[in-house]
Amino acid sequence: MRVSLKDVAAHAGVSIKTVSNVVNNYQHVAPAMRERVQRSIDALGYRPNLAARHLRKGRTGMIALALPELGNPYFAELAAAVIDAAAEHDYIVLLDHTGGRREQEILVSQGFRARVIDGLVLSPIELETDDLRDRAENVPLVLLGEREYDLPYDHIAIDNVAAARAAVRHLIRMGRREVAFIGDRRGRSEPAQLRVRGWREELTSAGLSADDGLVAATDGWGHADGAAAMARILETGRRPDAVFAYNDPVAIGAMRVLHERGLRVPEDIAVVGFDDVVEGRFGAVTLTSVSPDKGAIGRLAVQSVLARLGGEAPEPRRIRADFRLIERESTLGRPAGDGPGDA
Amino acid sequence: MRVSLKDVAAHAGVSIKTVSNVVNNYQHVAPAMRERVQRSIDALGYRPNLAARHLRKGRTGMIALALPELGNPYFAELAAAVIDAAAEHDYIVLLDHTGGRREQEILVSQGFRARVIDGLVLSPIELETDDLRDRAENVPLVLLGEREYDLPYDHIAIDNVAAARAAVRHLIRMGRREVAFIGDRRGRSEPAQLRVRGWREELTSAGLSADDGLVAATDGWGHADGAAAMARILETGRRPDAVFAYNDPVAIGAMRVLHERGLRVPEDIAVVGFDDVVEGRFGAVTLTSVSPDKGAIGRLAVQSVLARLGGEAPEPRRIRADFRLIERESTLGRPAGDGPGDA
DNA sequence: ATGAAAGCGCTAACAG
DNA sequence: CTGTTAGCGCTTTCAT
Numbered sequence: 001m002r003v004s005l006k007d008v009a010a011h012a013g014v015s016i017k018t019v020s021n022v023v024n025n026y027q028h029v030a031p032a033m034r035e036r037v038q039r040s041i042d043a044l045g046y047r048p049n050l051a052a053r054h055l056r057k058g059r060t061g062m063i064a065l066a067l068p069e070l071g072n073p074y075f076a077e078l079a080a081a082v083i084d085a086a087a088e089h090d091y092i093v094l095l096d097h098t099g100g101r102r103e104q105e106i107l108v109s110q111g112f113r114a115r116v117i118d119g120l121v122l123s124p125i126e127l128e129t130d131d132l133r134d135r136a137e138n139v140p141l142v143l144l145g146e147r148e149y150d151l152p153y154d155h156i157a158i159d160n161v162a163a164a165r166a167a168v169r170h171l172i173r174m175g176r177r178e179v180a181f182i183g184d185r186r187g188r189s190e191p192a193q194l195r196v197r198g199w200r201e202e203l204t205s206a207g208l209s210a211d212d213g214l215v216a217a218t219d220g221w222g223h224a225d226g227a228a229a230m231a232r233i234l235e236t237g238r239r240p241d242a243v244f245a246y247n248d249p250v251a252i253g254a255m256r257v258l259h260e261r262g263l264r265v266p267e268d269i270a271v272v273g274f275d276d277v278v279e280g281r282f283g284a285v286t287l288t289s290v291s292p293d294k295g296a297i298g299r300l301a302v303q304s305v306l307a308r309l310g311g312e313a314p315e316p317r318r319i320r321a322d323f324r325l326i327e328r329e330s331t332l333g334r335p336a337g338d339g340p341g342d343a
Numbered sequence: 344m345r346v347s348l349k350d351v352a353a354h355a356g357v358s359i360k361t362v363s364n365v366v367n368n369y370q371h372v373a374p375a376m377r378e379r380v381q382r383s384i385d386a387l388g389y390r391p392n393l394a395a396r397h398l399r400k401g402r403t404g405m406i407a408l409a410l411p412e413l414g415n416p417y418f419a420e421l422a423a424a425v426i427d428a429a430a431e432h433d434y435i436v437l438l439d440h441t442g443g444r445r446e447q448e449i450l451v452s453q454g455f456r457a458r459v460i461d462g463l464v465l466s467p468i469e470l471e472t473d474d475l476r477d478r479a480e481n482v483p484l485v486l487l488g489e490r491e492y493d494l495p496y497d498h499i500a501i502d503n504v505a506a507a508r509a510a511v512r513h514l515i516r517m518g519r520r521e522v523a524f525i526g527d528r529r530g531r532s533e534p535a536q537l538r539v540r541g542w543r544e545e546l547t548s549a550g551l552s553a554d555d556g557l558v559a560a561t562d563g564w565g566h567a568d569g570a571a572a573m574a575r576i577l578e579t580g581r582r583p584d585a586v587f588a589y590n591d592p593v594a595i596g597a598m599r600v601l602h603e604r605g606l607r608v609p610e611d612i613a614v615v616g617f618d619d620v621v622e623g624r625f626g627a628v629t630l631t632s633v634s635p636d637k638g639a640i641g642r643l644a645v646q647s648v649l650a651r652l653g654g655e656a657p658e659p660r661r662i663r664a665d666f667r668l669i670e671r672e673s674t675l676g677r678p679a680g681d682g683p684g685d686a
Numbered sequence: 687a688t689g690a691a692a693g694c695g696c697t698a699a700c701a702g
Numbered sequence: 703c704t705g706t707t708a709g710c711g712c713t714t715t716c717a718t
Contacts, residue, residue, distance in 0.1 A: 004695055015705045020697065028703055045479060050459045051397035052695035055710050060394065060459075062437075070419040071621065079413050080440060092457055094405075095438035097423060114435055116393045116403075116459070136388055138345075223625040249621075256625045278414065278592075282566040282599045284627035347711055358689045363713065371687055395711035398694050 003044045012040035023048060054116070062092045063305050064114035066122045068100035072221070072249065074275040074294075075123070078144075081298025082121065089306055091118075100125035100220075111137045119305035125191050140308035142301050146194050152316040154304040158292045158323040164198025166325050167244050167272045167290050172206050175334040176242035176270055179203060179214065182229045182254055183246025186217035192246050195274070199244055213238060221246055226253025234261060241269055241335045248273035248280045248289055255285060255330070266329065267336040276326055286328035293322040346387045355383035366391060397459070405435045406648050407457035408464045411443035415564070415592065417618040417637075418466070421487075424641025425464065432649055434461075443468035443563075454480045462648035468534050483651035485644050489537050495659040497647040501635045501666040507541025509668050510587055510615045510633050515549050518677040519585035519613055522546060522557065525572045525597055526589025529560035535589050538617070542587055556581060564589055569596025577604060584612055584678045591616035591623045591632055598628060598673070609672065610679040619669055629671035636665040 005023075009016045014037060021029050022037040023046075029037075040046075054060045065082050067075040083093045094114045098104035105127040107113055111120070123144040132151050135141070143155040171179050181199045184192050196215065203210040216233050218225035226245060230253070233240070245251035251273030255265055265271055265285045273280055276291030300319055307314055348366075352359045357380060364372050365380040366389075372380075383389075397403045408425050410418040426436045437457045441447035448470040450456055454463070466487040475494050478484070486498040514522050524542045527535050539558065546553040559576050561568035569588060573596070576583070588594035594616030598608055608614055608628045616623055619634030643662055650657055 002695095006695080016696085017698095017706080018704055021704080024697085030703065033703080047454075049398070049695050051394055051403065052710090053697075054394040054459075055392070055398050055712085056695080056697050058710075062459075070413065070422050071416060073414060073416060073419070076413040076416070076419045079438070083438075083440060092437065092439075094435065095422070095426075096435075097426060111390075116397075116405075223621055227625065249625075252622075252625050256627070259627045278566055279595075279622050282570065282592075282595050284599070284602045345711095348713095349711080359712085360690080360714090361688060364688085367713085373687065376687080392711050395694090396713080398696085398711080399713050401694080 002049070003046045004049065005046075008037070008040050008044055008046045011044055012037045059309075060116045060118050061090065062094050062114075062117050063119040063121065063302070064094040064096055064108070064117045065301075066096040066098055066105070066108040066113075066120065068098055068123060068125050070095070070097050072247075073277040073279060074247065077277070078123075078294050078298060081294045082301055083298075085299045085302040089302065091302070091306070098125070102126035102128070102131070106131050109135055109137070109141065111139060118309055121301045121305060126188060140305050142304045144297065144301060145191075147191050148194070154308075154317050154319065156297055156300050156304065156319045156321060158297075158321050160194035161198040161201070163274070163290045163292075163323045163325075164195040164244070165202040166323075167274070167288075168199050168202035169206075170288070170325055170327065171242045171244065171270055171272060171331060172202070172208070174242075174266075174270060174331055177208060178240040179208070179210075179242040179244055180216060180233055180238075180240040181214060181244050181246075182216045182218065182226055182233070183221055183250045184215050184217045185221075186219055195244075195246060214240060218246070218250065221250055223249045223253035223256070226250030227257045228253075230254035230257040234263075239269075241337075242331075243269060243271045245271065245273050248275045248277045248287060251287055251289070251330075252279065252283060255283070255287075259284075264336070266331050266333060270331040270335070272331060281328070285330050288328045288331040289326055291324045291326050293324075296321045345392070346389045347392065348389075351380070351383050351387055351389045354387055355380050402652075403459045403461050404433065405437050405457075405460050406462040406464065406645070407437040407439055407451070407460045408644075409439040409441055409448070409451040409456075410466050411441055411468050413438070413440050415590075416620040416622060417590065420620070421466075421637050421641060424637045425644055426641075428642045428645040432645065434645070434649070441468070445469035445471070445474070449474050452478055452480070452484065454482060461652055464644045464648060483648050485647045487640065487644060488534075490534050491537075497651075497660050497662065499640055499643050499647065499662045499664060501640075501664050503537035504541040504544070506617070506633045506635075506666045506668075507538040507587070508545040509666075510617070510631075511542050511545035512549075513631070513668055513670065514585045514587065514613055514615060514674060515545070515551070517585075517613060517674055520551060521583040522551070522585040522587055523559060523576055523581075523583040524557060524587050524589075525559045525561065525569055525576070526564055526593045527558050527560045528564075529562055538587075538589060557583060561589070561593065564593055566592045566596035566599070569593030570600045571596075573597035573600040577606075585674075586612060586614045588614065588616050591618045591620045591630060594630055594632070594673075595622065595626060598626070598630075602627075607679070609674050609676060613678070614673040616673075624671070628673050631671045631674040632669055634667050634669050636667075639664045 008019045086093045105124050119140040121142045146160040200210040216229035218229045273287050273289040276289040280287035351362045429436045462483040464485045489503045543553040559572035561572045616630050616632040619632040623630035
C-alpha cells in the first residue's frame with residue numbers, strides 16, 4: 001500500500017508531527033532532525049496524500065478554466081497562457097469545454113462539472129446574466145471575454161468596441177468604403193454585439209453606410225461558418241470592398257470562398273480578422289488581425305481568482321487587457337478600382 | 344460554512360449513514376425515507392465534499408491528459424475527444440501540456456504536475472524508454488502517439504508507417520517522382536522516425552530515390568518550422584515535385600513559402616500533410632492529409648486507463664486506431680511537366 | 687432498513 | 703524544538 005506520514009514517523013522514530021513539519025518546510029526543525037526524517041522519507045518513497053491535505057485545509061490547489069472550444073486556436077493559446085500563469089503560483093488548471101452552449105455554461109458556473117476546485121475562470125458565450133445571478137456556488141468566479149454582465153464578478157477582456165473600431169478605421173484608411181461584418185450570431189442574444197457596435201460606430205462616424213445588408217450572421221465561429229456567410233453575401237449581389245470578421249477562422253473561411261469565386265484579396269476585397277491566431281500568418285494571403293494580449297489575459301485571470309481565495313473580497317473589477325492591430329497582406333494597399341482614372 | 348452530511352442528518356432527524364445511503368443511491372432505503380432525506384438535502388443545498396470522498400475511497404474521479412501543446416489543433420481536437428469520452432464514465436479530465444520537453448514529460452509521468460489523479464494519458468515527444476522504466480508511480484499510464492516504447496504500458500496510435508506509405512503511394516500514383524520529407528526533428532532521437540521509414544519504404548519499393556537530400560529536419564512542428572525547411576530545400580537547388588510533411592502545420596508553412604517563390608501547388612509541387620486539421624480544409628489550396636480517427640483514439644485511451652483502475656492489470660497492449668487519407672486540392676492532378684510531350 | 691462508531695491521511699492547536 | 707490530540711467529511715463494517 002501507499003506509505004503515510006505515520007509509516008515515515010515510525011521508520012524515523014519520531015512523531016507524525018515532526019515528519020509533517022519537515023514535509024511542509026516548517027521553520028523550527030533542527031537541521032539534524034530534518035536530515036534524519038528526510039532520509040526516512042526517501043527510503044520509504046513517501047508522497048503526501050493530497051486528498052487528505054485538501055480535506056484538512058479546504059483548498060485543492062486547482063482552478064478550473066472553462067472555454068467554449070479547445071479546437072479554436074485562440075482558446076488553445078489562451079489555455080496555455082492560463083496554465084503557465086497558474087503554475088507560477090503552484091496551481092493546477094483543470095480545463096473544460098462548454099461548446100459555447102448555455103446549459104453547459106450553467107453547469108460549469110454551478111460547479112457541476114469540475115467540482116474539486118478553489119476557483120473558476122469561465123469564458124461564456126450564451127450564458128445570461130440571470131443564470132449567474134442565482135449562482136449557489138461559493139468558489140470565486142472570474143469571467144473572460146466580450147460579453148458584458150452587470151454582476152459582482154471580475155471580468156477580463158480587451159475593449160472590444162475600441163478594437164473593432166481600430167480594425168474598421170484601418171480599413172477606411174486603406175481606402176475601403178463598403179465594409180461588411182461577418183459573424184453576428186444568428187438567432188441568439190448577441191455575443192458579438194460589441195464588435196458589431198464598434199464596426200457601426202466607426203463607419204458611421206466616417207460618414208459611411210453600416211446598413212444591415214452588410215452584416216452577415218453565422219451559426220458558429222468556425223471556418224465553415226465564415227465561408228457560408230461570405231457566400232451568402234456574394235449571392236445577394238452585394239460587393240463590399242472589405243470584410244471585418246468576428247474572428248480569424250471566420251475570416252479565413254471567407255477568404256477561401258473569395259478565392260473560389262476568383263475575387264482577389266486584398267485587391268478586390270480586404271479582410272480583417274480577430275484574435276491573431278498562428279494560422280493567419282501562413283496562408284497564401286496573410287491575415288490582418290486584432291491581436292489581444294493573451295499572456296496578459298491569462299495572468300490577470302489567475303491573479304484575479306487567487307486574490308479572492310483567502311476569503312478576501314476585493315471590489316469586483318472590469319479589467320481591460322491590451323490589444324494591437326497587426327497589419328498583413330489581406331489589407332495591403334488600396335482597392336483595385338481606386339485608381340485616379342476611376343474618380 | 345458548507346453544509347455536511349451531519350447537518351442534513353440533523354435536519355432530517357436521521358443518522359448520517361441514512362443520508363449517505365440516499366446520496367449514493369444505495370439500494371435498501373425506504374421510499375418514504377428517501378423522500379424525506381432528499382427534501383432536507385434540497386432545503387440545505389447540500390453538496391458532497393469530494394475531497395472527503397476521495398480520501399475515503401482512494402479514487403478521485405479524475406484522469407490527467409498530458410499533451411505536447413494545446414496550440415496545435417490536432418492535440419486540441421484530440422483533447423476534446425478525450426474529455427468527452429471521459430465524461431461518459433463520469434470522469435473529469437485534467438489537461439496539461441509538456442511543450443514536448445523531456446523534463447516536463449518526466450515530471451508528468453512521475454505525477455509531479457497533476458497529482459490527484461486516478462490515471463494518466465501521456466503523449467510523449469522526447470521521453471525515453473529509460474525515463475519510464477524507473478517510474479515510481481502507481482497510477483495507470485497509457486501512452487499515445489507514434490513513439491515506440493518497449494514497456495508494459497498500453498500504447499495507442501495509428502500505424503504510422505502504413506499511414507506514411509499510404510500518403511507517399513498516393514503521391515506516386517499521381518505521377519510524382521521526387522518526394523521530399525519535411526519534419527524530421529533536428530538533433531534529437533527521432534520521434535518522426537516511423538513516418539520517415541514509411542516514406543522511405545514506399546519510395547524504395549517503387550524504385551524511386553529516397554536519399555538524405557530529400558529529408559529536411561526542423562526544430563519543431565509548427566508553421567514556421569515547415570516554412571523554414573521548405574526554404575532550405577529550395578535553396579539547395581533541389582526541385583522535388585512533391586512534399587510529404589510531418590503534419591499539417593508544417594505542410595501549410597511549406598505551402599506558404601512555395602507560394603512566395605511563385606511555385607504552384609499542386610502543379611509544380613504536390614503537398615501532403617498529416618492529422619487532417621480543420622485549417623487544411625480552408626486554405627487557398629486545400630490540403631491532402633492523413634486523417635487519424637481522433638474520436639477512437641480518445642475513446643480507447645479513456646477505456647484503457649479506466650480498465651486498469653480496479654487493481655486489475657490486463658496484459659499491456661499496442662492498440663492501432665484507424666486512419667484514412669483525405670485527398671484534396673494540394674495533390675490533385677498530374678505534375679505540370681508530366682505531359683505527353685515531355686516523355 | 688437504519689444507526690453507531692471507526693478511520694482514510696493530514697494539519698493545527700496546544701502542551702511539554 | 704517536538705509530541706499528543708482532535709477533527710476535516712465521508713464511507714464502511716458491524717450491530718440492531
